[in-house]
Amino acid sequence: MSSGGEGSALYKSKDGGDTWELLSDKEGFPKGILGIIGVTVSPLNSHRVWALVESEKGGLFRSDNGGTTWKLMTDDRSLRQRAWYYSRIYADTEDEDKIHVLNVRYHQSIDGGKTFKKYATPHGDHHDLWIAPEDANRIIIGDDGGAQVSYDGGSNWSVYTNQPTAQFYRVTTDNHFPYRIYGGQQDNSAIRILHRSSGRYITEDDWESTAGGESAHIAVESNNEVVYGSSYLGFLMRIDHRSEEVRNINVWPWTPVGHGVEDMKYRFQWNFPVFISPHDDNKLYVASNHLHVSNNGGESWEVISPDLTRNDSAKLVSSGGPITQDNTGVEYYCTIFAAAESPYEKDLIWSGSDDGLIYVTKNGGTDWEDVTPKDMPEWMMINSIDIDPFNKGGAYFAGTKYKSGDDHPYLYKTTNYGKSWTQITSGIPDDNFTRVVRADPNKKGLLYAGTERGMYISFNDGNTWVPFQLNLPMVPVTDLVIKDNNLIAATQGRSFWIIDDLTVLHQLTDEIANSEFYLYTPKTSYLMDGGHAAISLTKGENHPNGVMLYTYFKEKPDSSQKVSLTIRDADGNTIRLFSKDAKEKKDKWTVKDSTRLFVWDMRYPDPLKIKGMYFFWVMQNGPTAIPGEYEAILKVDDDSISTKFEIIIDPRVQATQEDLQAQFDLLIETRDKLTVVHETINDIRSVRKQIKEVNLKMDEEEFETIVKTGKSIDSVMTVIENEFYQTKNKSEQDMLNYPIKLNNKLGHLSALANMGYNRPTDQMYALKDEVFNEIDAYLKQWNTLVKNEISEFNQMVKDANIDAVSLPKKKK
Known part of the structure; x- marks a missing residue:
């Protein structure tokens, strides 16, 4: 510079x-x-x-x-x-x-x-x-x-925490549940953030600072709490989040700030690699112009490579001049910019430098071989290296030369430890330089590339690429990582973005593409709290809470076709049926696009609800399905396709399958009982209305017995209804004035039993029995009333030959 x-x-x-x-x-x-x-x-x-x-x-x-x-x-x-x-x-x-x-x-x-x-x-x-x-x-x-x-000329300002404008250099993850995403953000702290939360959004409550600084590469031990992070000028730190202990572990603890790179003992780039061996959790690597390794958490370091750069003295001078010098580490050249150890072959390590050299060692650093592609332009910055999950000796790398005014994409692959390389950029525009390439470990030949202008995907190991932008903002994609069938993108200017389910891409075939319709097998779904809410401009979008079902239609079904999606349990019992003709709003489902995501919230049908009722803290949803195997069936007219899927419990939950079954059984019982109560209330109100309509047609003196019988029935029904529901409640907090009744007691018991994932307490069962007994007593009274008094009333009305239509009596 x-x-x-x-x-x-x-x-x-x-x-x-x-x-x-x-x-x-x-x-x-x-x-x-x-x-x-x-x-x-x-x-x-x-x-x-x-x-x-x-x-x-x-x-x-x-x-x-x-x-x-x-x-x-x-x-x-x-x-x-x-x-x-x-x-x-x-x-x-x-x-x-x-x-x-x-x-x-x-x-x-x-x-x-x-x-x-x-x-x-x-x-x-x-x-x-x-x-x-x-x-x-x-x-x-x-x-x-x-x-x-x-709004006052600079004295006071709005906040910047309400906008996803972070510029991330790199991205990595841990094995925590839910897994956390790590990255260093330009001129801000390095952070770790849950990829999904127990709330409705991803918020600042789900973030925390972690090791490293703004330009950090981050590595996480398998315990998920000891984190190593870098920053510019060779800074390296270790933090144990359990105790909040922090330690500096610089390879060489001297800061070269203001000095040119020629004064450094080791040349560390602004964004120098830090990673842990996938074969040994105690082996920590960092890269300068050499590769360094520590087996004791940074207590000491060993150099395990020669200089793996061009070491060109013409490039090893102070940056800036002739007026102003500027040495922050960004300008340091002849450094290792990308490195990785194969998770499939122990001691196989690749390195790539910012001055265009690729090296490989097969014995943990004892011997290194320069395997730089012969036809690759010189002075390429190797920005990322990824190991081929399916071929021994296979690897991919992304390079850039935009600093030299060359915006061409440069992606390469090898299948023989670098003896030969193939450039794989067909389909990526010539003026869209590439920053990162990653191979999907679950689908051979499936590659993802991040470029200066968005995302690309290849289904044939890089032979051809097509845009994969979807709803991702058109910004530079600086890094990618694949975790639990999710794809996480680090961007410059729009923070982190995730594709929550790559399994659809894993299943995609020409046969599926040519079929009239298809139902993809959902990935394994977790039974856990949290979920997806309406898109917010100031909060992160949470992972959907439920089973993610993707459907494909070659052509959108027309209005005459009957399309439905049925969920069944392992015994073949129907849990829910979704279609455009469903009676319940929650069960309505319409196909709008050729490929459509439908999220089943894992819930069974709700209890019967009555409009206009006011409650205090009740559960009016159906219970959630318990862990196990289920089946989804997509039906179009007389044709159908089915697939099995699995629900598993949040691994942090300590409840057993038997505990969860007991909780489910109680919630189903209370749901069904509440439905019976509400059906009875509806029946009472219907009978009352009919009796009233009949009585209005009769002269009280002429039909005194019938009228009195009707009123007697109504008085008994009123008692039953008032015991089932507090009919005086006419607003949200009336129940503070008028005591709740049986349906509210039952609904509240369900709400309490539904908290968390636990076996119901003994006292919950005791209260259930008590409330059920009270309800059953009134149901018995109601059934007796229907069998006797209401039946007799009907006969009396028939015998009286009451007109179906009559004019009201005129006053004399």
């Missing part, structure tokens, strides 16, 4: 760019070599121009005559440090003496640039600003944390 030199100057045009006038040679402008120049013109006075100039005698300069002469306003280095990275200046839209300068901090001047005041913002490293033309108090600032808004 260089700062300044020939061609760096300031010009202006008065004719739309047809001709240009040089301004940087005018009176007062700094002489000598110039670098980057930030410039702004006051919208209130076009003769007033400011220039933030990188130069040995640089600073903030102002012209009040359109650039004819200049005056130094300040040489404050806080406005112009790391000039190439900042040098942003903006004229205010309502005050010609006010300007805004962006750097690490945000600065304002109200005296034309003579003095500046620093304003606190939610984040540092500022790069862009917008000031409303009609209201200069309304500002949007862009920084390494995202974007924030101010």
Whole structure:
């Protein structure tokens, strides 16, 4: 990287760019070599121009005559440090003496640039600003944390934690349940985050800081709590999340900040690899220009390779100049940029450097072989290496040359330990450089590639690629990892994204594609808390809670076709049937797309509900299915296809299968009993309505016995109904005034028994028996009433020959 030199100057045009006038040679402008120049013109006075100039005698300069002469306003280095990275200046839209300068901090001047005041913002490293033309108090600032808004000229700002704008360099996972995703985010901490939660969203409650810094590669021990993370300048740390103990374990504990790479004992890149052997949890690797290994958690280190880079002295110099030096580690060259040990062959390790060399060792570092592709352009940055899961000696790598102005994609594969290589980029545009390639361990030949502009997929081991963007924002994909049949993408600017189920791709065949319709076998589903809610702009989208059923239709079924999806238990009993003609709203299912995801929430049908009832804390859902084998059947008219699937329990749950069966049995019993109660209430209300309609047709004196019998029946029904449900409840909190009745007691018992995954307590069974006995007593009374009094009432009405239609009696 260089700062300044020939061609760096300031010009202006008065004719739309047809001709240009040089301004940087005018009176007062700094002489000598110039670098980057930030410039702004006051919208209130076009003769007033400011220039933030990188130069040995640089600073903030102002012209009040359109650039004819200049005056130094300040040489404050806080406005112009790391000039190439900042040098942003903006004229205010309502005050010609006010300007805004962006750097690490945000600065304002109200005296034309003579003095500046620093304003606190939610984040540092500022790069862009917008000031409303009609209201200069309304500002949007862009920084390494995202974007924030101010309505009072910069004194107060909105937050940046409400936007998924993280820039992740790499991604890895652990074996925790639910597994966690790890990554270092640009100018923010390294974090780990649950890939699914027990709530409705992924929120900040599911995140925590972890080892490393913004540029971290991260490695996690098999205990899921000891984490190693890197950062720039060779920084390396170990954190034990169980005790929150932190330890620095730099390979060489000297910081070269401000020094050129030539002063480093070992050359560590900004984003240097860190990984644990898949064969030995105690073996930790890190890469500089050498590969280092520790067998004691970083207590000591051993170099197990020669220099695996070109070690070109022309590249091993301080970055920057001739004006400004800038050495943060990003600019260090001739380093190992990617490395991996094969999980399938012990001691087989690959390395790739940022100056275009591929090495391999088959004996844990004792001997190394340069296997760089002969026809690969020189000075390629090897950005990722992945091991072929199906071929011994197979590997893939992604390279980039965009830093040399070459945006071509470069993906390669070998099947013979690097003796020969094949370039595999057909289908990826020539101007879309590649950052990462990963092989799916569960489907031979299935590859995923992350590029500067989105995602690609190959079903034939890289022979051809097609876009795989779906709903992923069109941003750089910096890294990919496959975990539990999920695909996780690290992006620059849109945080982490996940495809929750790759098993559909694993099953995909030409036969399926040519079939009229198909039901894919769902992946194994967990019985656990949490679930999917409506998309939020400020929260992460959670994993669906249920069985993910994918259907495929060659053509969308027309309205005349009968399409249904049935769920059955292991004994063939129907649990749910979903179709467009279903009576219950929850059971309605319509095919809208050729490939459609349907998530069965694992629930059995709900108890019967009565509109307008008010309860205190009841369960009105059907119970969830217990772990076991189930069957799904997709039917189109008279044709059908079925598949088996499995539900398993959250591995953190300690309940046995017998415990879960007992819980399910209790919830089914209470659901069914509640349905009977509500059916009875509906029957009572129907009978009451009919008796009332009959009585209205009769003269009370003429048919005194019938009328009295009807009223007597109604009084008994009222008692039963009022014991089943608190009929005085007319609003959400009326039950605090009027005691709850049997259906609420039953529903509340279900709610309590449904908490967690446990065998019901003895007292739950006791209360169930008590409530059931009370309900049964009133049901017996109701059945007697139906059999006797209501039957007699019907006969009396028949004998009286009451007209079906009659006019109301007129008053005399």
